[in-house]
Amino acid sequence: MTHDHVRVSRALLSVSEKTGLVDFARALHGRGIALVSTGGTFKTLKEAGIPVVEVADLTGFPEMMDGRVKTLHPAVHGGLLAIRDNPEHQAALAAHGIGAIDLLVVNLYPFEATIAADKPEDDCIENIDIGGPAMIRAAAKNHADVAVVTDVADYGTVLAALEAGDGTLGFALRRRLAQKAYTRTAAYDAAISNWMAARFEVDEPQAFRAFGGSLAQGLRYGENPHQSAAFYRAPGIPRAGVATARQLQGKELSFNNFNDTDAAYECVAEFDPARTAAVVIVKHANPCGVAEGSSLLDAYERALACDPVSAFGGIVALNRTLDAEAARKIVEIFTEVIIAPEATEEAIAILAGKKNLRLLLAGGLPDPRAPGETVRTLAGGLLVQGRDAVTVDDMPFQVVTKRAPTEAEAIDMRFAYRVAKHVKSNAIVYAKGGATVGIGAGQMSRVDSSRIAAWKAREGADRLGLAESLAKGAVVASDAFFPFADGLMAAAEAGATAVIQPGGSMRDNDVIAAADAAGLAMVFTGHRHFRH
Known part of the structure; x- marks a missing residue:
């Protein structure tokens, strides 16, 4: 039988994160609620002068094995699991x-923080x-x-x-807290499972993948206003980026902001900041300018x-600390989000004048070679794959034409291929001198992408008052692969001199x-970069 309201007479508190613990426990005691606690939680409450019973006095057994065994006992789990209206359960109590336990307050050992800090394996284990999840699930x-409060x-x-x-406490609240509790244990177990899969080098971890996450924030809507949405942080070792970044100013990120900012930051991370400064401008998850x-x-x-037309209202990602000089230029046009590893105080002050501009500082760059997974839902299931963690620096260049690329062309080839990895397929990228001059993305035929990229390069020349397209002398x-020669010929007709x-x-x-x-130079890499 479900009770609309349950009186709280006794609470068990066992927490690793002790923020707010003393005030919360004092308030519970002030309401006449008897308190039971464990280990460090008991010590904290005792030192604060709050009356509390140690769980060892409840179970009749001391904590043992360095605290591994303390709550796994019928005196605890019977108090949590007993159905109040069941005569047999009451007789067993x-x-x-x-004694019945009406309120359980548990947060778990900090496993996620331990692996994020790259602690030794024994510390992670x-x-x-063990006892925390068992109690949470029981309650x-x-x-x-x-x-149950987690x-x-x-x-x-x-x-x-x-x-x-x-x-x-009312039933609606108890039910909501219960759902949240199972979400927490699911995310916790997912973090453990995935860490073990990586650490123990399971041959086929994708066959045993666990997925979970903790709600970071609700979003106003999804891709469109009629779609609900929320942002969740995944368990495990964090990857520097939009999910871990500090937001210094601006409105809350929207669903599309999260998606586009992630795309921009992953792309700019392909460029080593120790070698060069790099900037990526993204619109609708596609780079519209990279240099x-x-x-x-x-x-x-x-x-x-x-x-510059597509860049209006876009996302700007930088691979180095944002400085005042760059900040002043970026704010000359409307920009939704700027994301960088860090920013100078002067740059932050400049951006503060643009109240709607979101500034995110990620604290670092994601490693483009790091292993990991991408997940996509489909009707009735999930598609899971390894992240595209290969970079052009790891690929052999097989020259397949009579003419080999010049040194300058080879440099631009590598630049263009870094960008193409982050453009929706079918993807064509024209580049010259370490900058994109035309990008064709997401078309159903590769020749159409090639034509669009060439058109963008021609537009760029028109803006500059140049007679020749910016594609002239560029690499593609x-x-x-080109399934037919037509896509390649569209590039040649636009003035490109080399192809990767x-x-x-x-x-x-x-x-x-x-x-x-x-007369083109062409190299094969042996690695494609589909991004659908």
């Missing part, structure tokens, strides 16, 4: 002298909580009679509900020149012959 299962953020909610309910430069300002101006990167592509088409010989006839 009475026969064994077990010791931070796998959540019996939420008809018991309330998040410090809910302390105030529970105290307010106790006040409003004259010492009772290297002698400074961030130089890189930004060159990236913007590729497609294709994320996958994976190769592997049944018609590679035809494409190579067309390149030779046009």
